[in-house]
Amino acid sequence: xxxxxQTPKFQVLKTGQSMTLQCAQDxxxxxxxxxxxxPGMGLRLIYYSAxxxxxxxxxxxxxxxxxxxxxxxxxxxxxxAAPSQTSVYFCASTQAGGQSQPQHFGDGTRLSIx
Amino acid sequence: xxxxxxPEDQVNVAEGNPLTVKCTYSVSxxxxxxWYVQYPNRGLQFLLKYITGDxxxxxxxxxxxEFNKSQTSFHLKKPSALxxxxxxxxxxxxxxxNTPLVFGKGTRLSVxx
Numbered sequence: 135x136x137x138x139x140q141t142p143k144f145q146v147l148k149t150g151q152s153m154t155l156q157c158a159q160d161x162x163x164x165x166x167x168x169x170x171x172x173p174g175m176g177l178r179l180i181y182y183s184a185x186x187x188x189x190x191x192x193x194x195x196x197x198x199x200x201x202x203x204x205x206x207x208x209x210x211x212x213x214x215a216a217p218s219q220t221s222v223y224f225c226a227s228t229q230a231g232g233q234s235q236p237q238h239f240g241d242g243t244r245l246s247i248x
Numbered sequence: 249x250x251x252x253x254x255p256e257d258q259v260n261v262a263e264g265n266p267l268t269v270k271c272t273y274s275v276s277x278x279x280x281x282x283w284y285v286q287y288p289n290r291g292l293q294f295l296l297k298y299i300t301g302d303x304x305x306x307x308x309x310x311x312x313x314e315f316n317k318s319q320t321s322f323h324l325k326k327p328s329a330l331x332x333x334x335x336x337x338x339x340x341x342x343x344x345x346n347t348p349l350v351f352g353k354g355t356r357l358s359v360x361x
Contacts, residue, residue: 138291177351192348233280233342
């Protein structure tokens with residue numbers, strides 16, 4: 135089982151460059167999420183998609199856009215990367231009726247902005 | 249709004265001793281509570297959850313957690329720690345709405361041989 139797959143695993147960008155982080159899940163989950171993890175900050179929600187065709191802002195959406203391409207795929211785009219966006223980005227998904235269900239996570243994309 | 253607090257950034261325990269990682273929460277209704285573990289360079293892995301019922305929940309790798317409604321706590325426990333339990337542990341909560349999980353800042357557990 136692949137679960138949640140994130141690409142790329144590592145990326146270095148220059149300030150001002152754009153980048154799309156890809157996420158795909160093969161568990162037929164309805165809801166998908168993007169988090170960033172910074173030292174001492176835990177996981178902070180950037181955007182989420184409760185179901186195909188919907189997206190909502192999380193705690194830290196500024197500087198990011200998302201696209202729920204289909205049920206399987208949820209991408210995160212940095213239009214003009216800034217050093218403050220250096221972080222580890224995690225995608226997660228949850229099945230339908232998700233209140234009592236755990237989120238399943240990918241292994242992350244480690245992004246450095248120079 | 250829901251929130252989670254993990255009051256300890258770091259917990260050190262000797263191998264074979266019992267371990268406890270603390271978590272307190274705040275939600276407007278009944279909580280759905282989760283514990284996750286993160287090993288280096290990996291994503292978060294689900295350990296256990298509390299939805300309703302027995303206050304003591306058993307999960308993966310010998311971990312368990314005790315739900316205490318009056319103290320709004322959900323502490324993670326294991327009777328005998330292993331060196332391989334060394335990792336970063338996250339507590340998370342959501343209320344009964346269809347809202348995303350809210351995570352604590354994490355507690356780093358070091359088990360010393």
